[in-house]
Amino acid sequence: MNQSPNLNSFRGGPDEDGRFGIYGGRFVAETLMPLILELQEKWDEAKDDPEFQKELASLGAHYIGRPSPLYFAERLTEHLGGAKIYFKREELNHTGSHKINNCIGQILLAKRMGKTRIIAETGAGQHGVASATVAARFGLPCVVYMGATDVERQAPNVFRMKLLGAEVKPVTAGHGTLKDAMNEALRDWVTNVEDTYYLIGTAAGPHPYPEMVRDFQAVIGREAREQILEAEGRLPDVVIAAVGGGSNAIGIFHPFLDDKDVRIVGVEAGGKGLDGEEHCASITAGSPGVLHGNRTYLLQDGDGQIKEGHSISAGLDYPGIGPEHSWLNDVGRAEYVPIMDHEALEAFQLLTRIEGIIPALEPAHALAEVIKRAPKMGKDEIILMNLSGRGDKDIFTVGKILGMEL
Amino acid sequence: MTARMDRRFADLAAEGRPALVTYFMGGDPDYASSLAIMKALPKAGSDVIELGMPFSDPMADGPAIQLAGQRALRAGQTLAKTLQMARDFRLEDADTPIVLMGYYNPIYIYGVERFLNDALEAGIDGLIVVDLPPEMDDELCVPAVARGINFIRLATPTTDAKRLPRVLENTSGFVYYVSMNGITGSALPDPSLIGAAVLRIKEHTTLPVCVGFGVKTAEHARAIGASADGVVVGSAIVNQIASSLTANGTVTEATVAGVEALVRSLASGVRSAKLAAAE
Incomplete structure (x- = not known):
């Protein structure tokens, strides 16, 4: 499939397989495939649902300050x-930071999907804080994976996450940075597929995350x-x-x-x-x-x-x-x-x-x-x-x- | 389909017992020791070998296999060396099927065409690439199957009836049923649930169904083997290797011997599963 039905636009991607040209896609373990397909289905429904958009806009204005x-x-x-x-x-x-825009959007989706537990990865801690914040706001338990190196150099954010009620799990694998935190979050998700929503913080990961995060x-x-x-x-x-x-x-x-x-x-x-x-x-x-x-x-x-x-x-x-x-x-x-x-x-x-x-x-x-x-x-x-x-x-x-x- | 894989499962079916499929990480703790382990596996009773290709970011693996991959990479293992290991093994074993197991990126960087050529020439019978679901079949699965290399897919408890045909569509060699959600090396689930899941898969395929994740002992192997065509053991072998190493991660006399003893015990488990199934 081509990038977009409108070949003059740079805004039409990704295609239905989540590809931007050769980039993107869904390179995940089979355990995660049903979840990712479900997420995509629910996201496709939500983005065209005026009620969802209304709630998103309302929280944007009154909670985020947009x-x-x-x-x-x-x-x-x-x-x-x-x-x-x-x-x-x-x-x-x-x-x-901007991270809250995405977190509000995804937690509304998690709620819509009936998920009861939030996991997230964080580097600087901004996404971890934003995830912990929306989890507190919606009353869901939240586990944040954070590289051990980052835990050390971003101590104030670690404290904020803990205050917000999130559990911060330091990841010591590799250099203990964002990449390693993401590996560990994926492992958690593979293990807890039934109840857990993985709140990815950046416009990367398997389709539909890059598109969804971008849209938020x-x-x-x-x-x-x-x-x-x-x-x-x-x-x-x-x-x-x-x-x-x-x-x-x-x-x-x-x-x-x-x-x-x-x-x-x-x-x-x-x-x-x-x-x-x-x-x-x-x-x-x-x-x-x-x-x-x-x-x-x-x-x-x-x-x-x-x-x-x-x-x-x-x-x-x-x-x-x-x-x-x-x-x-x-x-x-x-x-x-x-x-x-x-x-x-x-x-x-x-x-x-x-x-x-x-x-x-x-x-x-x-x-x-x-x-x-x-x-x-x-x-x-x-x-x-x-x-x-x-x-x-x-x-x-x-x-x-x-x-x-x- | 490589003849070797089909022949092996046909022979085992005739014998009336499940296969023992053993996984180890290529290059752990070093090339020579790892090759010695590989050579020891069939002698100790392994029927099919899964040769792990180390990757820096093994997202579906637990700590045991993560660490094994790190040890292998530190010792200088590369995809080219893993293929060489298979070649070296084939010099003295022409019959035991070898399945390469790992993640896509090292293959993608090596080059898919070049990889398939070299894998065939090295005597590889199948591939398990964890992060290539059916949706990504054009990347590697379709070209591999066209060359006659089996593409073995993982089915999991989240693979529902709707999805199963899709998962099985381009699968060949055998189906690897991952008996629980989660990372490698987790605890063993209830064998009766596994039996039901294997039957569910068999409604959709004539391929052998091998079950893995959590098998550690001969008793586990016997219990799982009673309701499956094969039992996959991975983390237990990798842990056995890890526990035999020095504090610096170097090989000892106990390394190969320990794997041999464990596999011999597991092999006795699958061989007694024949009797259990006949009861």
Whole structure:
């Protein structure tokens, strides 16, 4: 099957088998297949059900705080001396990031499916916190798998999850990061298929997750598109977002994909540089492979073993990327660029000082790309960036690197 | 279909007893020891060998097989070496069917065509690729079956009547019934439920049905074997290997000997299942 009945659109995917070009699909154990097919059926029903959409919109407005503001970063714009910079303020959402958009959507679906137990994986802990939050809100028990390394470097979020009543299970396999947490969550799901709903946090995994998570996150781009039209009377020249698994990025990109004059830029974690092993730039420095239920760009060796990667940002510390990003890259609709740890750190500090906003280290990567591009652009041009999360959770990591006592 | 697999199950049917199917991880704890284990399996009474291909992210496996894969990868095992292991084994055993078991990505990266060519040439009889459900048959299953390599599918308790025909559609060699939901190495479920599930599968296929997940002892093997065409033992063998290693994970004199003793005991279990079934 082709990508979409409308060959002129970049927004029609995936096809009925969950494919975006060669990417995506359903590469899971047989035990999970009936669940994934059921999930797809229920999701197809829900997305066309006005009642479901109404409840989603109501919780979006009153629980999450949507719409999130579009903010003109006047001082940063002046400082950089080029394009006008706008932030989509997803960091102002309840729980402090875009992750809640997806969690509210999926927990409504879990409830609809009669599931009584929620599991989730988390890297930075933002998705874990958002999952624990919606589980508390809907009165369901929640188990969050988190790599042991991340448990250590994201201590405030671990505490928040526990306060919210979730059980945080540290995963020591591998390097103890997001990849390992996802393996463990999949193992839990295979074991507890009857009652458990797996709340995947990013636009990756087996079909229908990449599509479903994107659709829940696309509210970001839909709002931003309307807001920028209202503020500027035109669309932005460039949309920029950080990409780990890529849910905040696909959320803001998707509504702009068919606006052919809008450039789309995803920012990958370049870590300590692309020459060595210590980065998470799956598209820039990886190759297509199959992991966690989908085919996509991965960091892997010549034998098809998955590498661990590295990023200062736990949320970007994943050796793969959502399949739709892989496809957007290959068809040339979006470009993906790496930003190094130190560039993200500088951006983090600059925004804090100049706009009074402490960004999470994930969007600090996107910001570093904005800082590179804006000065080279005209003052009449516009950059829209997804400020996907706030940096409270990262102050200990940053403090440690800057040698500050906390 | 490779003749070797069909011949083996036909012979066992004539003998009136279930097959003992033994799994181990290729390259655990090192190439030479692992090859010695492989060679010891049929001598100790294994009828079919499942040769594990290590993968960095074995999502459907429990801790025992995860660790075995890590030991193998640390010792330098690759897919090319796993195929070489089969080749080395075939130099002295032309009859025991070999099934490669693992995950898709290493095969995808090796190249499907190249993999199938090399697997055939190495004497491989079947493939179990955990993360390739029927929906993904075009990736590997269809080309493998076209070459005469069996594609063995897992059926599970979640595989309902509606789904079973789809699961069995391109399956060949045997059907591997995973007797519970969950990861490898979990506890053994009720044998009577297993018997019912095997009968349910047999309504849809004439292929032998082998049952795995949770079999650890000769007694388990006898109980499961009474209602199935084969008994698969994996984690127990892998655990036996693990328990024989030094603190640094290196081989000892007890490694191969321990596997031999365990498999001999399991083999006595399946051989007594013949009597149990006849009662």
